[in-house]
């Protein structure tokens with residue numbers, strides 16, 4: 001049975017750790033200072049664990065909803081100041097979350113340092129979960145820790161997208177939320193009592209429906225109660241009722257009866273004519289009903305007594321939604337009483353949903369007296385509804401198949417003049433959409449890269465060079481270096497292609513030096529390995545691959561490996577029209593993956609992407625990429641024609 005990796009399973013020393021926290025905290029409207037630092041405090045154990053074990057903590061969060069634009073009102077600068085005073089260590093605030101300034105700040109980090117990046121929602125790509133943005137975010141790190149439970153119901157780049165490129169493990173807060181809420185949903189100890197309140201039935205219908213399957217009692221407070229009471233024919237005066245949910249309320253009451261779930265509604269309520277402090281208020285029995293012109297704004301004393309009785313023997317309690325307008329003291333008694341009752345239930349697991357329920361518990365200073373106060377309102381609600389949580393589903397699992405992002409790469413080799421290359425790049429740009437679920441990369445000749453870069457710059461199609469020499473500059477006639485490529489925004493470099501090895505005599509050692517140079521300049525190597533027909537027929541395929549891998553990777557650490565893509569290109573299938581069978585290809589690539597597992601660990605072997613190369617065509621590509629160990633293709637001849645677009649479409653259908 002595979003399990004989610006945890007922070008304890010990961011070697012953190014020297015690692016650049018991208019930590020997704022939820023620092024979406026309220027800021028004081030006048031001073032801009034943090035007015036409630038609960039969520040910052042909740043992240044401290046994870047941050048301290050990382051820096052105490054020698055990691056470099058690079059924190060990323062959103063704040064508010066700035067709609068993809070830079071807005072000082074939503075800056076995390078003040079949050080960085082509060083974090084620094086809470087953690088008692090310097091926190092460097094970086095006024096961006098991707099790009100040169102971030103890369104420079106990360107490169108200057110020492111083990112144990114803390115960076116907080118600027119609001120990730122200043123980029124619209126965050127909420128779109130844009131793959132390129134996810135890749136850029138993950139490129140500054142070696143591992144991803146997701147401690148943002150409050151955002152776990154969102155599928156965004158910084159919590160979900162990056163998990164395609166980095167191993168992603170839960171932080172301590174995320175782990176505790178999953179354990180506590182997961183227990184309350186899957187395996188609660190009985191009697192199991194759920195208390196629901198807040199404003200609207202429509203907000204909580206999912207929770208009620210889901211928990212009717214598990215709970216023994218459901219206690220209803222807040223404004224929600226009036227929709228149920230009206231469904232029972234009681235008069236509710238001017239209380240907050242969702243008229244369009246009355247039938248639904250009746251159905252729920254009926255379902256509760258069928259399932260033998262005690263559905264407990266208030267028996268009295270505190271009413272007032274205005275929702276304002278100091279307005280005249282009184283308690284009415286709900287059998288008599290709320291008089292016209294009055295609103296029910298809290299549960300009454302008899303209801304408090306009734307609810308306390310229903311809670312007295314509970315073993316598991318979940319509370320989501322205040323019992324009344326708790327923001328105003330006149331109508332906070334119900335909420336405060338329930339909070340105090342839960343705090344007194346020493347034999348029960350007491351779990352508070354996030355949002356206003358958490359605010360209420362904190363308001364009465366009772367957070368330490370309950371088992372768990374969730375840091376996510378919407379997130380805990382959706383989890384209690386049994387909805388899938390993208391920010392949890394994306395976590396890496398041990399031994400399980402981690403979905404790796406597919407790649408289709410076109411190696412143009414020595415084909416297409418610069419003008420022909422520009423023309424063909426223009427065709428690709430117009431034929432391949434920008435919202436790709438797979439990575440598309442082309443490798444023109446070095447002569448054509450600048451022109452192709454210009455054509456592709458506003459598309460999602462990436463590009464690279466077919467070879468480099470491992471020096472940064474010097475007397476190497478005809479060669480180019482990795483250090484020159486940043487001028488052209490090149491991201492990928494083919495290294496060790498079989499033609500470099502067998503036509504130009506490149507040794508494994510030279511290939512290894514090229515890989516180091518590519519990594520040094522922040523580029524992504526596509527490291528080609530493969531055996532010749534003679535070697536395969538002599539039964540030496542594995543020996544040859546092992547030699548090439550070990551020599552190519554010599555001196556590289558896990559963090560380097562996380563940035564490398566491998567291409568298995570059996571020499572006998574390159575340019576010969578003979579394609580490896582899916583089984584042959586998968587066998588070789590499984591061997592490579594197992595070798596990486598033995599050298600660098602399971603989680604890395606699961607996340608490294610391995611492409612197949614050798615006579616790929618639209619008619620054989622589908623069967624290849626459906627294999628367990630094949631994450632795409634390094635395409636030769638077929639990348640020079642329109643068939644390349646078909647290959648991308650095939651990969652998209654598999655993403």
Ligand SMILES: Nc1ncnc2c1ncn2[C@@H]1O[C@H](COP(=O)(O)OP(=O)(O)O)[C@@H](O)[C@H]1O
Pocket residue numbers: 197198199200203221222223224240296297298320321322323324325326327354355356357358377
């Ligand atoms: N009887 C009531 N009448 C009007 N509003 C109410 C009543 N009881 C609670 N509320 C309001 O409901 C709001 C919280 O509802 P909701 O957002 O659903 O809670 P949560 O965030 O905990 O899920 C609070 O602002 C509170 O003032």
Ligand SMILES: O=C(OP(=O)(O)O)[C@H](O)COP(=O)(O)O
Pocket residue numbers: 022024064065150151154354355375376377378379
């Ligand atoms: O505050 C949050 O949600 P919550 O108010 O439901 O707890 C989370 O930070 C998610 O924010 P979002 O609802 O803007 O995605």
